[in-house]
Amino acid sequence: DSGVTQTPKHLITATGQRVTLRCSPRSGDLSVYWYQQSLDQGLQFLIQYYNGEERAKGNILERFSAQQFPDLHSELNLSSLELGDSALYFCASSVAGRGEQFFGPGTRLTVL
Amino acid sequence: TQLLEQSPQFLSIQEGENLTVYCNSSSVFSSLQWYRQEPGEGPVLLVTVVTGGEVKKLKRLTFQFGDARKDSSLHITAAQPGDTGLYLCTTDDSGNTPLVFGKGTRLSVIA
Numbered sequence: 001d002s003g004v005t006q007t008p009k010h011l012i013t014a015t016g017q018r019v020t021l022r023c024s025p026r027s028g029d030l031s032v033y034w035y036q037q038s039l040d041q042g043l044q045f046l047i048q049y050y051n052g053e054e055r056a057k058g059n060i061l062e063r064f065s066a067q068q069f070p071d072l073h074s075e076l077n078l079s080s081l082e083l084g085d086s087a088l089y090f091c092a093s094s095v096a097g098r099g100e101q102f103f104g105p106g107t108r109l110t111v112l
Numbered sequence: 113t114q115l116l117e118q119s120p121q122f123l124s125i126q127e128g129e130n131l132t133v134y135c136n137s138s139s140v141f142s143s144l145q146w147y148r149q150e151p152g153e154g155p156v157l158l159v160t161v162v163t164g165g166e167v168k169k170l171k172r173l174t175f176q177f178g179d180a181r182k183d184s185s186l187h188i189t190a191a192q193p194g195d196t197g198l199y200l201c202t203t204d205d206s207g208n209t210p211l212v213f214g215k216g217t218r219l220s221v222i223a
Contacts, residue, residue: 002154035213042215043155043200090154100145103154 003027004104006091012110018079021107025072025093031055032074033094033101034066038087049074050097081111115139116201118214126222128190133217135201136183144184146175149198149216158186191221 003026013019025032034046045058049068060066063081068074078085088108092101117136125131135144143162147155159168161177161184168175172195174187188195202213 002156004154043213045212092154100157100160103156105152106154 002102002104004091004093004102006089006104006107008107009105010108010110012112013081014112015081015083017081017111018077019081019109021076021078021089021091021109023074023076023091023093023104025074025091026102029093029095029102030072031094031097032068032072033092034060034074034076035090035092036087037090037106043090046076048097055097078109083111085109086111116203116212116214118199118201118217120217121215122218122220124220124222125191127192130187130189131191131219132185132187133199133219134183134185135214137203138182140181141203142181144177144181144201144203146184146186147200147202147213149200151197155198155200188219191219193221193223195219196221 005024007022011019023032030051033048035043036046037043046060047066048056052068063079066076086109088106090103090106092103094101119134143160145160146158148158149155159170159175161175164181165179166177172189176185196219198216198218200213200216
């Protein structure tokens with residue numbers, strides 16, 4: 001158990017819908033990272049927050065957005081969902097803005 | 113954005129065999145990390161290497177950072193079915209650039 005929690009574990013929805021994925025970092029960690037993992041693309045970095053502020057941005061689509069709240073939990077919002085958005089979404093946290101990351105168990109999103 | 117190439121992409125071996133997987137880039141890293149991801153779970157950090165030529169051992173796993181700090185290898189001795197998983201290398205050499213993971217080596221150890 002990494003100490004990072006993600007909900008829900010599984011999510012099935014339809015194209016065009018909007019979903020919210022939630023992440024709680026390890027106690028004391030200030031950074032939260034979001035990743036998308038699909039079979040053909042590997043683990044793709046989406047976005048990082050550090051103490052509530054956006055720190056780094058990767059290959060995140062405009063239809064996706066995220067935020068980190070004052071209690072340091074984070075949410076990833078995915079809208080206008082497409083079939084290709086079906087993937088595993090991981091959240092990770094770290095103490096500082098870089099360094100060892102602890103990953104949550106992931107949310108498996110299926111878009112039908 | 114630095115690109116990390118991992119090889120081989122897939123590897124299936126018998127229990128007890130030795131193997132080596134590689135992580136290469138054209139860029140120089142100040143540090144590199146190896147993670148292992150088991151099916152249905154998130155990646156777990158195995159090791160961080162920071163010095164060119166550095167060798168770190170974790171039980172039957174030996175990690176080496178290249179002298180020029182552009183590449184790294186992971187050697188597993190006497191592989192066991194519990195070593196099965198996806199091995200990923202990553203670096204976040206600059207806090208301002210997107211974090212990069214290689215696509216990984218998917219290892220299957222057959223009993």
